[in-house]
Amino acid sequence: MDLLDWHRGTLTTRRLAVLVRHLPPESAFARAHEGERAEWTLTDHLLAAAVDHLAIGNWMFASVNRDEYADPLDPPEAVPRPGAGGAPTPGGTPARDSSTVRGPSGAELAQFFGA
Structure with a gap:
């Protein structure tokens, strides 16, 4: 061509x-x-999200079942995603501060899925 x-x-x-x-x-x-x-395919993003959700679930289980006088456990870190200065991409990745948790916008979803 x-x-x-x-x-x-x-x-x-x-x-x-x-x-x-x-x-x-x-x-x-x-x-x-x-x-x-x-460089990341949809499969890579889904696997990273699955790892993040599994880590959060394990952290929640360990936090609930620990001794009540023990030091609190640190929440897990998200799998680093490419782009945006290392910040996690949309997909429900864990965050340390609950005020920073947000869902993806419609434009972000459309861009991610190529619509």
């Missing part, structure tokens, strides 16, 4: 947009556009 075909008029803008939109996630364009996030 020659991109000069777009300038020559033999490749339509719509066809070019479709080709770019459906590039594979491991393409150079996706890495340049998405950065580190392009």
Whole structure:
């Protein structure tokens, strides 16, 4: 595919947009556009969320079943996600402060699922 075909008029803008939109996630364009996030697939994000939820469940179980005079346990750290300066991505990851817990917005969900 020659991109000069777009300038020559033999490749339509719509066809070019479709080709770019459906590039594979491991393409150079996706890495340049998405950065580190392009390296993580949906499966990677789901596995990280499962690990985070399992860690929270174990922490809650251990916290409830500890001696009442023992020091409180530290909550688990979230699996680091790519992008946003190391902050966890949407998906219900654990946070230390309950005031920082929020669900993903509609725009974040649409971007994540490629809609």
